[in-house]
Amino acid sequence: MLFPYIAVIVFVGLIAFGFVFFRNVLALRQPKDAEPIPATILQRIAFWGLMAGLLLVAAAAWMVISIGAEVIYDNDDLRLQFTGIVMLGLALFAALSAWTGIALKRRAKLDERDIAVLAQAPMVQGALMLLTLAAWEIGLQETFRGTPGIPVTYIHLMFWSCLAANMLALPIGILIGYRKG
């Protein structure tokens, strides 16, 4: 089974990307001698939301890689734990979205640049969704080539991973927007 190895490689790649990207992510790119500028509220929320989201994704990925997708699917307790992690991620995303929605309505905490960054952020969602689907397609094709079918577990995992990618892409898009200035 190639899939666990592909998943580990993708996961390590994501962590490496995250490490490089997040080193100075909250610092606005400034000329060398200029003083550092504090992050905006939306920037901080996006950063900590992304960190919490990555933690949940890492927990879910760890479960799948260490225990095995099919074992989790067949065991009620494990499946419940996995679903719990996913639901926690959804609740976090809903809470952050609600805060952003309220702030947008009141226009109290966000200025026009925050709103412009927020409007451009969903572009990352589409790109990350395509990448996730492409990774699944390659992984499943290489793992199950020549077999009569794909276990239904992987279809569920594909759905959950697309959902996770969609949720993580929004804060990533926001942070990229601020980095661009």
Add this chain to the structure above:
Amino acid sequence: MPKAAIRNQIRRLRFEHDEMTQQALADAVGCTRQTIVLLEQGRYVPSLVLALRIAHRFSSAVEEVFELED
């Protein structure tokens, strides 16, 4: 973000107005300090509303604060 195509006198005007801080100007016009920093560095083009608010804060006409780059 659109590339900056306008110059502005915000930094000079701040110092002429009792050395107003970036944060004080940001609070007065309803934006973040980050936005003021980027404006002063010519890395952000403000909306008309923000440009008018900034000009109003300095009791200036908007074309005295902002001008198109050639």
